[in-house]
Amino acid sequence: MSTAQTNYLLRWGDKKDLWKLDGYRLQGGFRSLRKALLMKPADIVAEVKKATIRGRGGAGFPAGVKWGFVPAGDGPRYLVINADEGEPGTFKDRALLTEDPFRIIEGAAIAARAVGLTAGYVYMRGEFLEIARKFEEAIAAARKAGYLGKSILGSGLSFDLFVHLGAGAYICGEETALLESLEGKPGRPRLKPPFPAVKGAFARPTVINNVETIAAIPVVLEIGGDAFHRLGVEGDGGVKLFGLSGHVNRPGLYEFPMGKNLKEFIFEDGGGITDGKALKGVIPGGSSTPILKPDEIDVPMTFDGLKSVGSMLGTGCATVIAEGTCMVQVALRVAKFYAHESCGQCTPCREGCAWMASTIDRFERGVASLGEIDLLLDVARNIKGRTICPLGEAAAMPVEALVTKFRDEFEAHVRAGGCPSVAG
Amino acid sequence: MQLEFSADNEARLGRLLAEYPDRQACLLPALYIAQEQFGYLTHEVMELVAERIGMPPGEVLSTATFYTMFRKRPTGKYHIQVCGNVSCFLRGSDRLMTALSKTLGIGDGETTEDGLFTLSAVQCLAACGTAPALQVNDTYYEEMTPEKVVELVGRLREEAK
């Protein structure tokens, strides 16, 4: 059975002016917030739990469960929306922020009602400056119309939202590094526990969610948690944005229910591989997710589905690689990225990432020896599990997969004294 | 001469303080305001920021140096930033870099003598579905080709006249 595209989130194609307040209201905007304001906070959390929406930032933690961790109490409590979108290959949040900002604002206000939050920050990567300016205009319009600020729509709920710009550090996408950065410090991840739900921004209870997770919340309230869950698969509910980039005929952003088949996505919706070439590999969900070979992609795009083939759903944005591409080059770009972005506070990550990048560079230049292949795998394995945050692992996993699955290409580089392929 | 923020920027700083529960949290936005006004962040600029926020200058320096988007030296009027990550690489970003190097006569990280252009290879810009992508200052250009980048440089040269 072929799964058709849906348009719960990806809906701006035929809806004009969605990014303006009037256009948004015309599409039923803020109805879910009105509903939420009449519900008991615990009942909203219960709906989000029923929806089983797993975190869209890549880790897949159920949003409702996370909301439930925030202890009851008074005083400031924060929402942080992660709009850092830096994982290479990923391009979904930028579209949501640009095309449907009020959805995110509405989702934020609902989260505030559900968990009892007093203020929120949208942490956007610095490169999104122009989007940030427009988003601030949307916030101002929402505030003026009473959807944010003091006593939202006369309900007594007070919650305001601000944009905070990062400044070019991928690590600030990691939630605790993000909090450090929000507080004006270098973005170095914190040790957990304490978890942000208990002690987050400004040492107060904090909910951190990805842009897409928050954008889906108004949908959950509109159709109900159970109905949202049923759109997807058991335990991994709803719909999600999926991306295609690289050597595919129809790159871009798509929306499907959870469980869409990855192979079908690439070959049917994506129109197959460019120039009629054969498929060589797929990086399924951002550059930290281990590459899959063509015979491994007949799987449902769910958190568990990708895990069953030794990879991860990640951000759901897949990079498609055709025959003729040099996989040593691909590995080099991936390894260099993480080496550049390591915050440096853990030795295995700092030294290991730099070492992997310089060793792969030696293969690319044709000066490596065959023995360095196993050394590379050893270094990758030694990073894993010995770091403060998951970046070390995010660097080691894709390198390990590329070297293991395309070992012959690393060997060919040694024998040829450089890159034997012309393409790439 | 003693550095000062413009009256407008003083007002912006004042508004910032109301958005955060703690002064240090204004540091990143304040550094952006300073960079906008002074072009890049010298020690004097960072000291001014430190004084306004009420933080030790050393801490301002350590935060400013952590982030690549805070410039510590002059940059061309147009900063061309070409993504070289995997999705853009697969769609020909190396050819964009070559074409730009050739037409500008500079390499990665360099600035033209007239101070008009700086060229940098950058990491993924979250525009992979419309690769290859680049930014000129804060504006995105997507689905680029070597021809289009050369034309873009021509247009910017005209605009700067």
Ligand SMILES: Cc1cc2nc3c(=O)[nH]c(=O)nc-3n(C[C@H](O)[C@H](O)[C@H](O)COP(=O)(O)O)c2cc1C
């Ligand atoms: C190195 C690293 C980078 C990350 N980058 C992002 C990011 O850019 N955007 C994002 O939403 N989550 C990112 N995450 C995941 C966050 O730490 C966090 O899990 C997420 O924001 C939680 O939101 P969610 O549960 O709604 O997905 C990153 C994690 C790591 C380890």
Ligand code: SF4
């Ligand atoms: S794993 Fe790497 S990025 Fe994460 S805290 Fe350690 S050094 Fe920093």
Ligand code: FES
């Ligand atoms: S890889 Fe170039 S924009 Fe993502």
